[in-house]
Amino acid sequence: MALFLLGAAEEFAVEARDAPSRSCRGFCRLDRDTYDADALVHLEDYLLAGHFDAETLQLAEHFLPAAREGVRTVG
Numbered sequence: 001m002a003l004f005l006l007g008a009a010e011e012f013a014v015e016a017r018d019a020p021s022r023s024c025r026g027f028c029r030l031d032r033d034t035y036d037a038d039a040l041v042h043l044e045d046y047l048l049a050g051h052f053d054a055e056t057l058q059l060a061e062h063f064l065p066a067a068r069e070g071v072r073t074v075g
Contacts, residue, residue: 032066
């Protein structure tokens with residue numbers, strides 16, 4: 001699911017300016033057991049490149065507890 005949300009952010013950014021923001025909200029529905037750490041890093045990079053600073057911060061804060069625990073889930 002995480003990789004799908006990342007792909008959606010990339011694919012629809014040209015057509016809908018809010019698609020990366022919607023992908024961020026969708027990604028935040030995942031929890032520490034269902035997110036993919038690699039997809040998270042790529043989505044954060046993509047959001048930062050598109051100047052979606054608030055969404056990037058939201059993602060980072062949401063998954064900080066999982067990052068602290070070192071939990072990595074491969075989707």
